[in-house]
Amino acid sequence: MIVAIMYREFLIRSTSLTWAFFDMVMPLVYLLVFGVGLDKSFASGIEAHGTMLSYKAFFLSGVLSMASFGIAINTSYGFFVDRDNGLFYEFLTYPMTRSQFLVGKILFNCLLSLGQSIITIGFGVILLGVDLRWEHALLIISGILFGTAGWFFFLTPFALRIRRNDMFNTFINVVYFVLMFASSLFYPLEQLPGWLRTAAYANPLTWHTDVLRYATVSVGQPNTVMIEAFAFLAFMCASFWFSVHTLHRGVLK
Amino acid sequence: MSDRTPAIVVEDLVKVYKEKSSSPVRALDGLSLRVNAGEVFGLLGPNGAGKTTLLRILTTLTRPTSGHVEVLGYDLIDHGLEIRRKICVVLQENSVELFLSVWDNLLTYARFHSIPTHERKERARRVIEQFGLDDVANQKLIDLSGGLKRRVQVAKVFMVEKPLVFLDEATTGMDPINKRATLDAIREQSRLGRTIFLTTHILHEAEELCDSIAIVNRGRCVARGDLNQIKALVERVFDISITFDSISDSLLNDLQCLPLIKFTRNKNTVEMSVKGEEFASLELLSTIAKGATVQHIEVTSATLEDVFVSLLGGSRQ
Numbered sequence: 029m030i031v032a033i034m035y036r037e038f039l040i041r042s043t044s045l046t047w048a049f050f051d052m053v054m055p056l057v058y059l060l061v062f063g064v065g066l067d068k069s070f071a072s073g074i075e076a077h078g079t080m081l082s083y084k085a086f087f088l089s090g091v092l093s094m095a096s097f098g099i100a101i102n103t104s105y106g107f108f109v110d111r112d113n114g115l116f117y118e119f120l121t122y123p124m125t126r127s128q129f130l131v132g133k134i135l136f137n138c139l140l141s142l143g144q145s146i147i148t149i150g151f152g153v154i155l156l157g158v159d160l161r162w163e164h165a166l167l168i169i170s171g172i173l174f175g176t177a178g179w180f181f182f183l184t185p186f187a188l189r190i191r192r193n194d195m196f197n198t199f200i201n202v203v204y205f206v207l208m209f210a211s212s213l214f215y216p217l218e219q220l221p222g223w224l225r226t227a228a229y230a231n232p233l234t235w236h237t238d239v240l241r242y243a244t245v246s247v248g249q250p251n252t253v254m255i256e257a258f259a260f261l262a263f264m265c266a267s268f269w270f271s272v273h274t275l276h277r278g279v280l281k
Numbered sequence: 282m283s284d285r286t287p288a289i290v291v292e293d294l295v296k297v298y299k300e301k302s303s304s305p306v307r308a309l310d311g312l313s314l315r316v317n318a319g320e321v322f323g324l325l326g327p328n329g330a331g332k333t334t335l336l337r338i339l340t341t342l343t344r345p346t347s348g349h350v351e352v353l354g355y356d357l358i359d360h361g362l363e364i365r366r367k368i369c370v371v372l373q374e375n376s377v378e379l380f381l382s383v384w385d386n387l388l389t390y391a392r393f394h395s396i397p398t399h400e401r402k403e404r405a406r407r408v409i410e411q412f413g414l415d416d417v418a419n420q421k422l423i424d425l426s427g428g429l430k431r432r433v434q435v436a437k438v439f440m441v442e443k444p445l446v447f448l449d450e451a452t453t454g455m456d457p458i459n460k461r462a463t464l465d466a467i468r469e470q471s472r473l474g475r476t477i478f479l480t481t482h483i484l485h486e487a488e489e490l491c492d493s494i495a496i497v498n499r500g501r502c503v504a505r506g507d508l509n510q511i512k513a514l515v516e517r518v519f520d521i522s523i524t525f526d527s528i529s530d531s532l533l534n535d536l537q538c539l540p541l542i543k544f545t546r547n548k549n550t551v552e553m554s555v556k557g558e559e560f561a562s563l564e565l566l567s568t569i570a571k572g573a574t575v576q577h578i579e580v581t582s583a584t585l586e587d588v589f590v591s592l593l594g595g596s597r598q
Contacts, residue, residue, distance in 0.1 A: 032392045036378075039389065043380035114376035121340045122393045123366040277344065 029124045033132025040106070041140070051102060051140060055095035055148045063087040064156065076216035076241075077248050084156045089241035090213040091152075092145050093233060096172055097207075099141045100179030101200055103134060104187040108196065126275040130268070134180045141176040142169065149244070160244055167243035175236045178264030182232075184271035207233045212241070235260040287351070288445055288476040289316035289339060294348035296334050296500075308334040309345070310500035316493070318444075321467065321477040323491035325484065327593055331500040332480045333373060336449050339478070340370045353445060369394070369438040373449040373480075377434050379423040383414050386422060390437040404440050412436040412462055428454050435463055439470070446470060448479040452486065464490060484586045498593050511588055518542070523569065524550045524577040532573050549576075 041048050067083040074083055110116035119129060145168070152158040183200070190196045208214070210224060211233040217225050228234050235256035242248040296309040309331045316322040326332050337343045339352055341361040350357035352364045378386050387405040396404065409418050412432050422430055431454045438446055448467070452460045467490060471477055481487050487494060494511050496504040504511055525532070528549055536551060537544065543554035569575075 029393070029395070032389075032395075035392065036389055039381060039385065040378070113379050114372065114374040115378065117337075117342055117374070118370065118372055118376040119393075120342055121365060121368065121370040121372075123362065123395070124393075125362055 029128050030132040030135060033124070033129060034136040037103075037106075037133060037136035040109075041136070047102070048140075051099060052144050052147060054098065055091045055144060056151050058094065059084070059088065059091045059148055059152060059156070063091065067156075074216060076212075076218070079247050081245060081247060082158075084152070085158045085245045086216070086241070086247070087214070088149070088152045088158050089237055089244050091148055092168075092172060092240050092244070093175060093213060093237040094208070095144050095148065096141050096175035096236070097179045097204070097233070099137050099144070099176050100134075100183055101204070103137045103180050104183040105193075105196075106133065107184070107187040108193045120275070126272045127268075129275070130181065130184065130271055134177050137180070138173045138176045141172055145172045158245070161246050164243040164246070168240065171236065171240045171243055174261065174264055175240070178232070178236070178260060178267060181264060181267035181271045184267070185274040188271075188274050207231060211237060213237050232260055232263045235263070286318040287315050288318040288320075288353055289314075289322075289478065290349070290351040291315070291335070291339075292349040294335070294338070294350060295346045296331075296338065296343070297346045308500055309338075309348075311348075312497065312500060312502055314495050314502050314505060316476060316478060318476050319471070319474050320492040321471045321479065321490050323487035323494045324478065324480045324497065325482075325487055325494060325589060326480075326497040330497045332497060333449065334500075335497070336370075336372075336447055336478075336480060340368060340447055341365055367443055368445045368447060369441050369443045370447040371435050371438055371449060371451050373453070375427070375430055375434060377422045377430050380421055382421055383409065383418045383425075383433050386433055387437060387440055391440045394441040394443075396441060401440075408436045408439050411439065411466060413459065428456055428459065431455055432459050432463075435466075439466055442473075443475070445476045445478065448477065450481060451479065452481070452483065484589055496589065496592055503592050504588070519555050520581045521553045521555060522550065522577075522579045523553075523575055526574040526576060528573070532569075536569065 063084045066087065070083045073080045074086055076086060107116060110119065120126075122129075124132075149160060149168070153160050186199060187196060190199060210227045211231045212228060213233060217228050217234070220228065238248055239253055239257045239260065242250070242253040291312060291314050294309050294312045295307070298306040298308055300306065312331065312335065324332050324335065334343070338345050338350060338357065341357065341364055344358065353367050355363045357364065378389065381389065384405060387408060388401050391401040391404060409415055412435070414429075414432065414436065417425055417429060422433060425433070435448070435451050435455075438448075446467075451467075452463050455463060464486065467477055467479070471490075471492075477490075479487075479490070488508060491508065493507050494505070495502050496511070526549065528546070528551070533546070536553070539553070539555070541553045541555055543552070545552045570578075
């Protein structure tokens with residue numbers, strides 16, 4: 029059943045190559061334009077967790093977590109497309125559990141996220157000379173897959189409960205803005221004001237980015253990163269439970 | 282043919298929608314009904330009667346507030362997945378993959394219902410032919426008319442063989458030829474022993490297809506039974522249409538003195554509705570016929586529509 033859902037997601041994605049193209053290259057554009065620009069501004073590099081490194085190396089993990097978040101957003105928008113097509117409720121009468129429905133939906137998009145990350149990392153290493161820790165490849169892959177799934181499950185209850193596309197759009201813009209800038213995505217947290225640093229440490233996007241940063245360029249304390257990894261997994265599981273619960277009870281009241 | 286085993290049992294079902302901005306809406310208010318396996322069951326009722334809410338509950342889309350529901354022997358609350366494995370549903374809203382072709386819509390649906398790969402294409406070919414979709418098979422649904430989209434949506438459920446089929450206003454928006462094809466397909470499904478649960482506003486469809494009928498209003502079942510039992514619930518009404526050679530003033534006076542509940546005249550044709558037993562109507566006709574030359578006469582008994590209007594508080598006039 030999960031394969032059927034994945035295949036359907038593939039079919040839908042393949043009908044909009046423009047969408048798929050931007051999904052694949054947008055993070056790369058971010059890295060090349062934003063990352064390179066700031067890299068030149070911080071020519072001497074930046075310090076994070078006591079390690080000096082180039083901004084582009086620092087920012088690579090930020091781009092990867094943005095990419096996961098972006099794909100999760102697009103996948104959650106899929107609920108609105110399904111609703112417009114009238115298919116959403118029909119899917120819920122198909123012979124599958126609510127969990128299978130959600131897992132199938134995100135699995136294909138996790139693969140898309142992985143493909144996108146390979147392109148971004150490839151360009152980061154080849155064009156920008158980022159010194160990637162290849163021995164952490166498994167951790168990078170896990171970070172991308174679990175990150176995409178975690179953010180999708182987080183957004184699902186909102187996509188299901190907010191009935192209007194425009195309201196969901198506004199909600200996403202606000203949430204994304206707050207989560208991005210109150211996190212370690214763009215800058216190290218050490219120099220931030222106390223209140224913002226506290227907010228950032230409580231932000232799952234920080235946990236996700238820190239794990240990817242450790243995996244890509246070995247910045248961060250392994251123990252702290254491990255705690256952040258488990259915290260993100262707990263966040264993903266809680267979000268998944270809440271999404272399934274929403275599908276069970278909240279969809280049609 | 283019904284084997285009298287219940288496919289659906291609904292007992293004292295209540296569904297209350299709690300709205301933040303207004304008082305709670307009691308969509309189903311202690312509704313009870315039973316659908317036997319293998320029969321075509323028609324659920325009728327005016328807008329807002331609770332038909333769609335009941336269908337959503339039976340297809341596991343929403344949960345009841347209270348009451349007991351069994352579908353194919355499974356308790357609805359505890360065995361949603363088992364129920365979904367044995368049903369297929371055409372919802373009232375259009376539900377098609379707009380950016381996929383007709384062909385891909387059918388194949389994707391079959392894939393979701395675990396039809397083996399080698400059978401999918403064969404079934405899709407059969408269904409495309411059955412529903413006259415050959416000319417548009419490779420077109421995307423977004424490019425098709427509303428009626429064709431609906432046809433594809435209905436056609437999908439004929440890709441699979443499930444014991445229980447739910448059809449919510451299935452023929453809405455279809456032209457008469459496709460409506461006929463759909464009704465034939467439903468009848469064929471019924472002959473194969475499947476239980477068909479349909480909601481419709483088109484009463485002659487229900488009259489034509491259904492082995493048993495329930496009429497719901499304000500969340501309650503107000504009538505239930507086979508067509509004859511339902512018709513027997515209202516006082517017998519006969520519609521009589523008579524065309525005379527000519528209508529004299531005295532004949533017209535005689536006619537208007539009769540205890541009719543409706544009388545209209547169009548040139549030499551009069552149309553009347555009369556309450557009473559069959560023999561009384563025949564007596565009436567013989568009285569009229571004595572005074573004039575009758576060219577054409579037609580007597581029809583109550584239709585489901587008459588029953589519907591009568592039970593739901595409307596007037597035949």
